Structures are given as structure tokens and as C-alpha cells.
Amino acid sequence: MVHLEKYIDILHTHHLKSTPLRLELLKLLSSKHHPMTAEEIQKKLTTIAYDQATLFRSLKKFTEAKLINTIDLGEGFLRYEIHCKVHSHHHHIMCNRCKKIEVIPFCISQEIEKYLTKTGYTNISHRMDFFGQCSTCK
Amino acid sequence: MVHLEKYIDILHTHHLKSTPLRLELLKLLSSKHHPMTAEEIQKKLTTIAYDQATLFRSLKKFTEAKLINTIDLGEGFLRYEIHCKVHSHHHHIMCNRCKKIEVIPFCISQEIEKYLTKTGYTNISHRMDFFGQCSTCK
DNA sequence: CTCTTTGCAAACGATTTGCAAAAAT
């Protein structure tokens, strides 16, 4: 109970009420710096009872509050990853074969963003994902 | 009839049998260098009768044959664009407000691909999409 | 003639929704 207060605080700071599921979800996502699917989350979150709909609602709330990032690697479902200042802006590479996901800890969008700014775009954001065969699958 | 032979040829070159839907679909996608949704395609393809399932099957076949590119901008549905050597490798920017999609005619992935190659990845590909407010929506 | 493609209707799977009850602050 005692060290859950950290997570209660985080939720409150983000204007989210603290509930059993939200605490466990935040704890889980904080422990893994890895984009998890809803299914993976459900398999891990076995200590409490909750409904699937509630999980999706919490994930949406967390995303809106920028507590987590929603990641779409074109798999047909979404992944969720804690939004952490330490690994701030990064990208991912997923292995074509084993589906392992790794972080690419830097970005290279400046040239395109400069081009887009000149073209008249504002408020520019981007998505950039890589795919390839990892060294163990080769 | 006569100038459809061009499209029949293209289909055959790609080992695809020529059918009324495939011809019209190829003609439509060739006329627009723009990533269209299945719904948009259906609204345009009114001269012939066909089933939705057939359309999706044709889109999948075309993609496998690399006649078209399937594009996922995270909208919850896919878009399809003719695969054309003239605009070969490019990316897209979509306006946050009006959803207009424009082509970014160049790429900047070399630095990351070099990094990934060093890390042991082979067969690297990527996805890169930009989002922002366009000049008319500003 | 053989293999591929089609139409139809039903299935899919991730996510969302309506609603009334329960919980958080």
C-alpha cells in the first residue's frame, strides 16, 4: 500500500481519479519501458478484477493525459508505452520475424520539418517506425 | 475498350487476371496519385457492379503484386495508392484539421538505417508520416 | 479444362458505447 502513493500522486497530478485498475495499470506500464498491447496488459494484470472496457477506457484516459503514448505499428492493434522523460522522443524498430521491438533513441526529422514549415505547415508532428530482421533472426 | 489494353497488359505483367473490377480499379488508382480509402474507391467505382469483398480482395492482390502501396496513417482504416516509379519513394503529410494529404517527395532515413545496420538489422524498411496544420487551415 | 475470381452472407477482432450501479473525492 505504502509505495502505491507515488502512483496515486501521479494520477492526481494528471487529474485522474485513483482506482485499483488505474494503479495497477500505471504500475505495470511504468515497470516496462516497452510498448505493450492491450492483450499483453490483460495477461499481466491478474491481481485484480476488471472489465476489458474499463481497461480500454483507462488507456484512453492515460493517453489524453499524456501519461502514456499510443503506438501504432500497423499490426492491426495498438500498443501502449509509458510516456517517460528519460527516453523522451524516440522511435521503434520491430523485427519482421520475431516481432521484437527495440527503441531507436534518436530522431532525424529536422530536415523534413524545415521543409514542411517552409511549405506552410505548423504544429508538425510525425510518426516513424522501422522494420527489419534482427541479428538473432538473421 | 481500346485503351483499356494498357491496363490489361499491366495486370498480366503482374500475373493478375483481368476482370472488370480490376480494370476499373487500376484505372481509378492510376488516375489519382493520392492515397484513397476503400470507401472513397467505392464511391467512385459506380460504373460496374461488384461486391465489397471483391474490392478488398483485389486491393490485397494488387498490394502483393506491388501494383499499389497500402498506407496506414493511423486513421483506423487503410489507404491505397498506385505504386509509381515517378514518385517512387516518398512520404506523406496529413493536415490535422482538413485531413488533406500531400506528398513529401524525399526521404531522410539514411542515418537511422546506418545505425540499425550497425546494430545488426538487415532488410530494413520504414514508415514515416507527418501531421500538421496546413496553410489554408491555419 | 483448370485455376482464379466472384458474390453472398456470415465471421472477425480490436475497440467503443449506453446505461444504470458503484466508487472516488
Place this chain on the structure above:
DNA sequence: ATTTTTGCAAATCGTTTGCAAAGAG
């Protein structure tokens, strides 16, 4: 006390599938 969150069940929506009939080469 008020607002938010939950559980349940049903719905949504883009896309896919099984199957037997039709069409292409």
C-alpha cells in the same frame, strides 16, 4: 453530494473468410 468510473452486454466498423457458382485464359 457531485462527478467520474465501472461492469455488463451489445454494437461498431473496417476487413476477412467459406463456399459454391461464374469467369478467365
